[in-house]
Amino acid sequence: MTDFRADHHRLLLEAIIQPTSLTGYSNPQWELLLRLARRVKLLGYLAARLEKEELLDRIPVRAANLLRSALIQARKQQQSVGWELNRVMWALDDPDLPIIVLKGMAYLLQDLPNAAGRIFADLDLLVPKESLARIEASLLKKGWQHHALTDYDERYYREWSHEIPALVHPERGVEVDVHHTLSSPLGKLNIDPLLFREAAVKAKDTAVYVLSPEDMVLHCAVNLFQNNELADDLRHLLDFNEMLLFFSDQQPDFQQKLIGRANQLGLGNPLFYSLYFSRVLLRSPISVHLEKQLDQQPGWIARRAMHHCVPLALLPQHPDHPSRKTKCARVWLYWRSHWLRMPLYRLLPHLAYKFYLSVFPGKAKTSKQK
Amino acid sequence: MIVGQLSRDTFRALLVGSGLRVKAGPFNLSIRTRLPYLADQLHRMYAHYALMDEAEIAEFHVQVISKRSIRRPFAQLIQFEVDGRSPFPPVPAEQALATLEWGINLAIAMRINHLLLFHSAAVERNGHVLLLPAWPGSGKTTLCTALIHRGYRLFSDEFGLMDPQSGNFFPLPRLMPLKNQSIKVIRDYLPEAVLGPEIPGTLKGTVAHVRPPQESIERSDESAKARWIVFPKWSANASLQLEPLPQSEAFLLLASNAVNYEVLGETAFDAVTSLVRNCECRKLVYSGFDSALAALDELTDD
Structure with missing residues (x-):
């Protein structure tokens, strides 16, 4: 029996799956729910759903105030990231350069249901690797700056990462993450970004592109089960599930196309887990036969281990009664995510260095400040 | 209880x-x-x-x-x-x-974003709020401490909490951290003030907290609208000045002073506009409490 049946997990999942049930929550249930939802960055999500159902006036005032506060904040961040995209396009000033917007901002551009109230602070872009240097130079010239980085971090980004160090315009403070591929180049998944770029589609009413619906859903799955450490990451599973259901509604053959695309790109494993946990945690009405069509599927042992550990990581700890079991699950998934991203001879020195820094934070050598 | x-x-x-x-x-x-x-x-x-x-x-x-x-x-x-x-x-x-x-x-x-948060002290007299927004080196906490021991009701020394729709301010009486020289100044001027321990070596130097008066806490459900906005500035040996401040200037000072002005966007713009239009705005330069208190009493008299 896994811990996701713990009372506080059920409280949160019920609120997400069935927001209308929130009108029946008692004050103590609300108090716990608000803390849990804040921890996994879903206050804005809940607020947007309650607002849409016109239920914000039918819940306790203190809860409504916190939810409204989170929604106001989320909308401001969405506006800021949208404006940042506008400024980046102005700075690059090159209509022939294909810029693909990823993640939160892409969901917003396409007006997807999961964008409502979604909290995100960064602008993520995918560009051709050969244009990276030119784009970075243009942005630096127009006032964006890198954070002060240690020599180690600088090297980590440049040689081993799928993105360059974040760029920030000091007047606005929004992080711009420029990616040249969708997962670490050292990792166990060999992703060819060209296939994603070729399938990209024009975003609504703008000059930029977004990934095709199948690729957007797959990218979300890759982020969850390949790039991230899964701790408190429930919202990305929600993204996955809501997009999957939205696109399935629009295109009757969407799920078949998704499976075909995953097989073509060799992304069976992350898609398998995303479908599996959407069904287990979010009661997603996806057929159990769907993931059986994937060419790649995790083995029996991995599946059992993930079945027990992933819910403990995705769902938040009880704020007053953290469990040791959950901590172990999260540590294991942290190792797993690094193991997937780097070969062992890189991973061990990397984690050793990170541990050293956590004990002696002052020791990092900072490269020259820009 | x-x-x-x-x-x-x-x-x-x-x-x-x-x-x-x-x-x-x-x-x-x-x-x-x-x-x-x-x-x-x-x-x-x-x-x-x-x-x-x-x-x-x-x-x-x-x-x-x-x-x-x-x-x-x-x-x-x-x-x-x-x-x-x-x-x-x-x-x-x-x-x-x-x-x-x-x-x-x-x-x-x-x-908190359902309320507009001014980085400001707020006190109440005769049923209306006097807002004292922070202005670098203003000593708002020190002046606020003096006011609440001389007949004003404490709303907050740190946050002016305003409902952007109704314009109501809400009391949030909390401990007030006096810093460095202010501690001795208040001990001398207000021997009756209840102070916490002196805490040396913080980011802001030595700090000692003033306990809010009982009445301010008991009445902390009573909201009120603002009527006066005074930007205080302590200046050694300065003679007292309490001068009108143009609404446009008060608007800019308040907009840049509100902690979540940008987050609230248009709502905040409308709220600050109507706040400034409905208040008497002043600039206060003072060096001693007696004359400053007398001037503020006169401003807030019925």
Whole structure:
């Protein structure tokens, strides 16, 4: 029996799956729910759903105030990231350069249901690797700056990462993450970004592109089960599930196309887990036969281990009664995510260095400040 | 039930156990700590606070925990946590009270957007709020302390909480941190003020907190509209000036002073516009309390 049946997990999942049930929550249930939802960055999500159902006036005032506060904040961040995209396009000033917007901002551009109230602070872009240097130079010239980085971090980004160090315009403070591929180049998944770029589609009413619906859903799955450490990451599973259901509604053959695309790109494993946990945690009405069509599927042992550990990581700890079991699950998934991203001879020195820094934070050598 | 009616042991047991749940103006706080000296300080400084209604929701859950450092194994350190997150690095244990108070303020500033938050002291006289926005070197806390011991009701020394729709201000009477020289100034001028321990070595120097008067806490459900906005500035040996401030200038000062002005966007613009239009705006330069208080009394007389 896994811990996701713990009372506080059920409280949160019920609120997400069935927001209308929130009108029946008692004050103590609300108090716990608000803390849990804040921890996994879903206050804005809940607020947007309650607002849409016109239920914000039918819940306790203190809860409504916190939810409204989170929604106001989320909308401001969405506006800021949208404006940042506008400024980046102005700075690059090159209509022939294909810029693909990823993640939160892409969901917003396409007006997807999961964008409502979604909290995100960064602008993520995918560009051709050969244009990276030119784009970075243009942005630096127009006032964006890198954070002060240690020599180690600088090297980590440049040689081993799928993105360059974040760029920030000091007047606005929004992080711009420029990616040249969708997962670490050292990792166990060999992703060819060209296939994603070729399938990209024009975003609504703008000059930029977004990934095709199948690729957007797959990218979300890759982020969850390949790039991230899964701790408190429930919202990305929600993204996955809501997009999957939205696109399935629009295109009757969407799920078949998704499976075909995953097989073509060799992304069976992350898609398998995303479908599996959407069904287990979010009661997603996806057929159990769907993931059986994937060419790649995790083995029996991995599946059992993930079945027990992933819910403990995705769902938040009880704020007053953290469990040791959950901590172990999260540590294991942290190792797993690094193991997937780097070969062992890189991973061990990397984690050793990170541990050293956590004990002696002052020791990092900072490269020259820009 | 107020904190002062609890025995020291009951009070400590709450802090160690399920949390001390107190009402702070429009918010409810749950505070936990195992530090006995912090418990004793809070027992005295929070004496007038009402325990919140148990059936209500607490918005903020904070705790102060002791912390070990691998690098400094013998140092007594503490850390502030809000919902399990630590916004500040660990600090020496004697700064626990100051860190708790700043931490709660930070949590309010980070989370609350249904109200407009001015970085401002606010007091009430004759049924209306006098807003004293911070202006670098203004000494708003010091002036605010003097006012609340001379007939004004404390709303807050830190946050002017305004409902952007109705224009109502809400009291949030909390401990007021006097800094450095202000501590002695207030001890001399107001011997009746109840001060907490002097806490040296914080980011802002030495700090000592003023306990809010009982009446201000008891009446913390009574909101009011603002009628006067005074930008104070303390200047050594200056002669008193209380001059009108053009509305346009007051608008700009207030807009840049509100903590969440940008987050609220158009709502904040409309709220500050109507606030400035409905208030008398002044600029105050003062060096001594007597003349400043007399001038503010005259301004706020019925």
